[in-house]
Amino acid sequence: MATNKMFKNNFIQNKKTRDFACSTKQKKEKFSLHPTPRNRSGAEEIMSMYWLAILFIAAGGIVGMVLIFYGNPYDVRDIEASLLVDKIADCVSYGGKINDLIISDGKTGEFSFSNCHLNFSPEEDEYFYKVSIYQLEDLENYFFETRGGNLNLEASYSINEYSENLPVGTEKSFYSLDNAGNQYIIKILGIIRKTKQNV
Amino acid sequence: MRWIIKNKKAHVQLLSAFPKNRKGAELLQKYVIFIVLNLIFMSVLLFFISSKINGVSVLEESYSKNIALLIDASTPIMEMKLNMGDAFDLVEKNKISRDEIVKIENNSVIVKLSATSGYTYNFFNDVDVTAYADIYPSKNYLIKINGYK
Numbered sequence: 001m002a003t004n005k006m007f008k009n010n011f012i013q014n015k016k017t018r019d020f021a022c023s024t025k026q027k028k029e030k031f032s033l034h035p036t037p038r039n040r041s042g043a044e045e046i047m048s049m050y051w052l053a054i055l056f057i058a059a060g061g062i063v064g065m066v067l068i069f070y071g072n073p074y075d076v077r078d079i080e081a082s083l084l085v086d087k088i089a090d091c092v093s094y095g096g097k098i099n100d101l102i103i104s105d106g107k108t109g110e111f112s113f114s115n116c117h118l119n120f121s122p123e124e125d126e127y128f129y130k131v132s133i134y135q136l137e138d139l140e141n142y143f144f145e146t147r148g149g150n151l152n153l154e155a156s157y158s159i160n161e162y163s164e165n166l167p168v169g170t171e172k173s174f175y176s177l178d179n180a181g182n183q184y185i186i187k188i189l190g191i192i193r194k195t196k197q198n199v
Numbered sequence: 200m201r202w203i204i205k206n207k208k209a210h211v212q213l214l215s216a217f218p219k220n221r222k223g224a225e226l227l228q229k230y231v232i233f234i235v236l237n238l239i240f241m242s243v244l245l246f247f248i249s250s251k252i253n254g255v256s257v258l259e260e261s262y263s264k265n266i267a268l269l270i271d272a273s274t275p276i277m278e279m280k281l282n283m284g285d286a287f288d289l290v291e292k293n294k295i296s297r298d299e300i301v302k303i304e305n306n307s308v309i310v311k312l313s314a315t316s317g318y319t320y321n322f323f324n325d326v327d328v329t330a331y332a333d334i335y336p337s338k339n340y341l342i343k344i345n346g347y348k
Binding site for chain 2: 048055059062063066067070073074076079080083084086087117118119120121122123126127197
């Protein structure tokens, strides 16, 4: 309290300081004696402005979050790639037996994937699939392999790396037999790009 | 009114009912304006959020992708019923026929919920599909897989 009084007295006595800080008489009095506002309604106005500013910031945040969430399209490529792999799997092997047109009596045949009822026509560049069939004795060298769709997608896809802008893919493998009872492992990779519609 | 002016007691009572304190009245007015502005602000915000959530573009996209994925997962002679209640409500507002909501052409599903918009998503299953709205009170859409092309 004592220091406060001393400060006030010094401030009033120091004419130079007072004249420098204030130009009018009214201002001098206000500034020298009451540095904090006495006027309650003024303070309330400042508070209401402060409240409005907070309101605008909060509303801006909510609007931003809603725009980010609903502005982005639903990414269904993962499901689509899985469906593509399932569809090809049904075509390659059904009921645990490999399609006779692909492998029969341990020998590869002539098989076209057009028989699998796949039609990529309006967006042929957006799909890719690879079917690799391995004999159970040799899992390093494939016995039969075929690719379809946009072959460039295989290079830009990586199983371990997920990025929205990269194509999304699914790989599934399962066990199957041919008509002679030979055992095989079938690996199917399906990749979907469609970044414009999903990212 | 005349009775009030003539009757002194009633006149005094009427005057005392209103605040004499001008400052208080001003303060009250300020608070009322502030609360009203806040309510307007909040209602605009809620309207914006609800319009985004139930917006035409969001529904079109979700229905289009849903139907395309259903077709991809299907096999011939399947019949699927998809509840499209939200779409029917929107279409009634936008004055579009129920049968025009979903169109399937060249392996593409086109969903249209207003005259100016529309969303297309492609499917890879090479099947012959027909889609049509169920009979009136029902809010389902029927998707029929007729066979392979």
